Amino acid sequence: MEPKQAWLENLNTTDEEKISILELHPQVFGSMPRIDVIHKNVRWQTFYGRMGLHQAASRAELPGGGRKPWPQKGLGRARHGSNRSPLFYNGGKSHGPRAPKSYFYMLPYDLRVLGLTTTLSVKLAQDDLHIVESLDIPTDDQQYIEELVQARMWGPSVLFVDEQDVMPENI
Template sequence: MEAKISKKIYDKNGVEAGSIELPAKVFAAKWRSDLVHQVVEGMRSNKRAGTADTKDRGEVRGGGRKPWKQKGTGRARHGSSRSPIWVGGGVTHGPLAEKNYKRKISKKMRAQALFSVLSRKLKDNEIIFVDSLALTDIKTKQA
């Protein structure tokens, strides 16, 4: 038989209305900050689009003609106006499109992290059990 944890249930007025039996497997799990961190970072990483992109000197439009002749002007020699050192030029080592940020989070890891967080919240009294959330009228005063 599985161990149970007993917690109080309250009604909408804050008066104790009974108790509830909770499974210890879910609400008495050991705190695993490493696992919670891995799962949260994995979830955040999976939301990333990975579509950042830049053009290098070969992809930027224009710049085919030599800006000025090689010798005789007194200026520095240049072959293209789309060089990375020019304004309007390409980007040297910028991001490439469609980078994959997906991370696989196993079902067991996700479940253990959830159990760990629920256990921690219950231990810190941040979870309150309410018998019913039904309201007669939808008004803030009754909430």
């Protein structure tokens, strides 16, 4: 498998300026598109922080129901102790949903890595992946980034990824 190539750019001017060509690893940037793996990764990230807050009232949480609805014997009807029993209309819900419910699950590591490499490969093939030399910007004005993104037609959303955890303050 031959290495993929991409242009190295800089952020010094709003005009697109190519510096050199980089060779990218073919296993990372040359994998076949797997829509099913991308879907599993997006679903996992969506469920990662999701917290269900739905809760049904049990018979103990409903008002009333302290008095026996009819005598135990003598009427020929079935015996009942409360009109908030789950058997009754307007009664409590037995085994209903209880908050908080976590939808968290762990996606296997191999699927997470395959999803990342597939997404990077697709972005490179669609010419939506831009590699810049450094994230140092000549000005502290935040408007410069917006003008840069519009001038280079990078689209409505841009993700800046750096090798360090700390980003420059003007981004």
